[in-house]
Amino acid sequence: MNNLGNLQLLRVCTQCVLREFCKASGKQTTIAHDGAGIHICRKGRSIYHQGNAGGQVHILREGWAFRFTVLPNGRRQILEFLLPGDPILLPLLLVPYLPYTVHALTETALCTFALKDIDREAQAAKAILRRIEVTCAAGLIRNEARLAEINQRNSQERTAWLLLLLFGELKKRGYVEGNTVPFPLSLAHVADALGITVTHASRTLGSLRREGLISLTRERLTVHDEQTLANVALLPTAPPAG
Amino acid sequence: MNNLGNLQLLRVCTQCVLREFCKASGKQTTIAHDGAGIHICRKGRSIYHQGNAGGQVHILREGWAFRFTVLPNGRRQILEFLLPGDPILLPLLLVPYLPYTVHALTETALCTFALKDIDREAQAAKAILRRIEVTCAAGLIRNEARLAEINQRNSQERTAWLLLLLFGELKKRGYVEGNTVPFPLSLAHVADALGITVTHASRTLGSLRREGLISLTRERLTVHDEQTLANVALLPTAPPAG
């Protein structure tokens, strides 16, 4: 599992959407959550199953997770990868069950909050609940835009786009060392997130490697040329002169 | 424009998420909204532009609209078609601006509500605001699932899927006569919603026609064999015996 420095842990907690409901919230300036509402979830285990009446929401503290649906034709569509600091199942505060399943991609640490606790305390803290709903809506809107973008790109563009997306998110969260970030995804994860086959994902990544844009070894992604990769991904970063 | 019977108009209004904020809400049992907050929007006109700080939300009363983004490569991705009764821009109650544009697809009638009116009155009606937020979240979650499904289907499956989706929604809303519903989409709309080209959309629809599953003339869609069409669309309706 990835080991966070104290600094990152602290930042995750002080910026957490659910911070007011944290059992250790009195000690927010120190990292004092140990044991209080924290659960460890092993790699590959299910955090939530599609359609269940879930009783709790989480904040992903350490490790990676992802949410996905399985379509009638048996193919898995990964909707989103979840990184440290991300809320998990937040929409359960608004609707009774969700149409996707969440799995741990690596071993994860989860800060867990019972829905009923939040509901009870939220009576006295409408403003906080509102802020949580805003976060929830913003996340859904953002992700809708992401899924839409995939549809209009070929596999090379999709792959570059995914790598840059994750690279950027990890950078924001302080996980970048040089140009390298942790990268626990298998080819199957990449393929199912992009809607291509494992075989083709391998080819596409191979091509990006051969062009010198990235290095991708087990567990580690290095982006050598972020600008060119952004061009390949058809991202509007630094608009190319027409 | 499509002409609703009194019954449908009434139903739309009594079930409206924003009904309490309607200026004519005192007369809810009759259709008495004429002029009060209702705007007509001509075919092709913009209802909201991506990124703007919109000051109002709407309920689509009559006609069709759609929301979309234009990607850096110039292609348009239609995110959702909006039918009579659908809220438009509801997430503006939670976030300041949205990453998509909304256009009228036919001439439309919109019930328009100023955000500031809702904000003011909502102070005294938290429960109502909550209900609206729930509707908003449910819509986003549903649409995320829809977009994800598209990714994993071929063009034939996608097309059948879109036709059935719209057919079902229109049926729910009482627009079906026999097996026929109004259908104002051009090939370009279908193509941009499904992420295929206009040329190929034409071929795919032609193939569905030739197989006798649908008739599609300008403005009118008839579904002759809903069950077979559902099979083509890979929908889990009436699970085929293994």
Next chain:
DNA sequence: CGCTCTTTTGACCACACTCAACAACGGTGG
């Protein structure tokens, strides 16, 4: 009665899928 926009159809091509074999890696047990 032209003009434009939409739809259809054809020919050609390439991107991505299928099927298959094989290499690399890690874990397990003899």
Next chain:
DNA sequence: CCACCGTTGTTGAGTGTGGTCAAAAGAGCG
């Protein structure tokens, strides 16, 4: 310590779905 096995990743050959380009017919409109 090595042989064995399952998982994951890589590569190749052949195929087909869907894109591109182009032309022409049809529909709407001034």
